[in-house]
Amino acid sequence: MLTLKEIENKILQAKRITTEEALYLYQKAPLSLLGSLAHQINVQKNKEIVFYNKNLHIEPTNLCVFHCKFCSYYAKTKDDSWEYSSEDILKQIENKINDITEVHVVGGVHPQWGLSRYVEIINGIRNKYPKLHIKAFSAVEIAFLAKRAKLSFFDTLTSLKEAGLDSIPGGGAEIFHSEVRKKICPEKVNTEEWLEIHKLAHSIGIASNATILYGHIENAEHIIDHLNKLRELQDKSKGFNCFIPLKFKSTNNEMSYIEEVSVVEDLKMMAISRIFLDNFKNIKAYWPMLGRETAAISLHFGVNDLDGTVNDSTKIYSRAGQKEKQEMTVEEITKMISGEGKEACERDSLYNAIGQSTI
Numbered sequence: 515m516l517t518l519k520e521i522e523n524k525i526l527q528a529k530r531i532t533t534e535e536a537l538y539l540y541q542k543a544p545l546s547l548l549g550s551l552a553h554q555i556n557v558q559k560n561k562e563i564v565f566y567n568k569n570l571h572i573e574p575t576n577l578c579v580f581h582c583k584f585c586s587y588y589a590k591t592k593d594d595s596w597e598y599s600s601e602d603i604l605k606q607i608e609n610k611i612n613d614i615t616e617v618h619v620v621g622g623v624h625p626q627w628g629l630s631r632y633v634e635i636i637n638g639i640r641n642k643y644p645k646l647h648i649k650a651f652s653a654v655e656i657a658f659l660a661k662r663a664k665l666s667f668f669d670t671l672t673s674l675k676e677a678g679l680d681s682i683p684g685g686g687a688e689i690f691h692s693e694v695r696k697k698i699c700p701e702k703v704n705t706e707e708w709l710e711i712h713k714l715a716h717s718i719g720i721a722s723n724a725t726i727l728y729g730h731i732e733n734a735e736h737i738i739d740h741l742n743k744l745r746e747l748q749d750k751s752k753g754f755n756c757f758i759p760l761k762f763k764s765t766n767n768e769m770s771y772i773e774e775v776s777v778v779e780d781l782k783m784m785a786i787s788r789i790f791l792d793n794f795k796n797i798k799a800y801w802p803m804l805g806r807e808t809a810a811i812s813l814h815f816g817v818n819d820l821d822g823t824v825n826d827s828t829k830i831y832s833r834a835g836q837k838e839k840q841e842m843t844v845e846e847i848t849k850m851i852s853g854e855g856k857e858a859c860e861r862d863s864l865y866n867a868i869g870q871s872t873i
């Protein structure tokens with residue numbers, strides 16, 4: 515086993531570290547070392563540029579057939595639920611169309627909606643807004659739709675792509691290790707299915723994101739195992755645009771007895787992701803979940819993307835206790851980035867710089 519210094523040297527020589535080395539580093543290295551290594555790798559890949567995009571979230575429903583224990587989002591009662599029609603969805607987009615380049619559509623797994631309803635949603639958006647990037651439906655929704663329609667994952671993805679789907683978000687990954695997964699979300703898409711859906715999506719030109727839900731009952735081994743599964747798939751398929759560590763929030767769910775982790779753990783998570791995932795170009799701090807302050811600090815811990823303006827259109831984290839307004843203007847987001855000594859750059863949904871590209 516290498517010493518901490520030897521692992522550090524290996525990383526600085528741009529050599530891939532093993533899972534054992536990553537675990538040792540994550541458990542033993544001080545935050546300052548993790549941050550410094552992550553920052554150096556990030557600057558090598560992305561200079562001092564930080565991406566943001568102009569986006570709108572649509573959450574078509576919070577009704578869900580599943581009951582993940584960490585979830586604050588799904589409707590616990592009928593009075594607490596919503597279901598949007600295609601017209602509602604188009605109206606939400608119409609109100610913001612001049613301020614966005616992407617729509618991000620994700621929600622609960624509705625007990626009655628089948629594939630045709632999901633195709634109708636995508637089709638409606640595509641027909642009215644041919645140039646808008648449609649990032650929609652996590653592997654959780656896609657797996658359920660496929661099973662309900664008795665179709666393969668491949669055919670389901672193909673139907674959605676033909677309707678106008680451009681990319682898929684990274685939700686539903688949570689923690690891949692079965693020891694944790696069976697405790698926090700035993701009903702939903704399993705690890706092999708999640709990875710298979712993303713692999714198939716990449717094979718037909720649908721890019722995707724990847725996530726982890728950290729800061730609850732998982733341990734360091736589970737985190738490194740999760741990152742390793744993603745690194746292995748990315749080696750083969752090369753279709754992940756970015757990796758997004760999502761922090762467990764403890765309000766309004768069945769795991770509320772767990773205290774949220776500190777900012778130190780947030781920054782460790784960002785840094786180890788940047789260090790271990792050497793085949794991911796982009797690591798995102800999703801500010802609506804992390805909060806503006808921690809997201810800003812994370813720009814020094816390997817992060818090069820802050821997601822978007824969001825336009826106060828997501829309820830996922832406000833229902834989980836996040837008090838900050840889920841909207842930033844372009845001025846606010848660019849000021850936040852420049853305030854950290856970085857250069858803000860608007861991107862499209864496939865991570866191409868828009869405008870003043872310097873990457």
Ligand code: SF4
Pocket residue numbers: 578579580581582585586587588621622623654699702
């Ligand atoms: S995390 Fe997603 S799949 Fe699980 S209960 Fe919440 S909305 Fe449903």
